[in-house]
Amino acid sequence: MASENPAPPPAKPGQFFLKTEPLPGAAAGRYSNLYLRQHSVANPAVVLTEGTPRFLRASVADDLAGVGVDFTSWAPRHEGRKWALVLSSGTHDGTSAARWESVEIVDNGSDASLKFQTVAGEGVGGEVAAGEALRGGERWAGWMACEWSLGHPQLFWITDQAGDHKLPDFCERVRVVRALIQ
16 A cells, blocks of 8 residues: 655755745844745645645746745645745735734735845845735735744734834744755
C-alpha cells in the first residue's frame, strides 16, 4: 500500500517558501524566522510555524511584473489546484476602517496588489509588499504577527488606519520574504 504522505519531490525552478524576518535594523523577535502556512481549508488564515509548509510551495504569479504570490502543491490529491496569498478585508465591499486585516491563502484566488520589492543590499525581489492603493482606497502599511485564536501566531497586514497607534503587546511588525527551498 502506498504511503499517504510520501516525501516531497525536489522544488521546481522558481519555487520558494515565505517566511518572516525582523524589520531592517531590528533584533529578531518572537515571530522572526517562521514560515507562512494556510491554517486549514475551512479557515484560510495564514499562520506562522517553525516548520516548512508540508505541501504548498510559493511562486511569483507574474514573473515579468513581479506581482502576486501563487501556491501549488506537489501532493497528487491537489493536482490542478492553485492557491494565492491575498490581503483580506473585513467587509464585503472591500472597504474597512480597521487598523489591520487578516492575510489568507485562498483556493482559486489572486491578489495583484502584492509585489516583490527590492531590498537594499539584498538583491531584487526579496520582500513581499503591497502596492500603493488597495481595494476601497486602503493603503498597505506593513505586516504584523500576533498570538491569535488559531493555536499558532497569525499574520496580518497593517492598514494606513493604524497611523501612529501602538500595536497590541501580543503583536510585532515583521517582514515577509522569500526562503529558498533546500
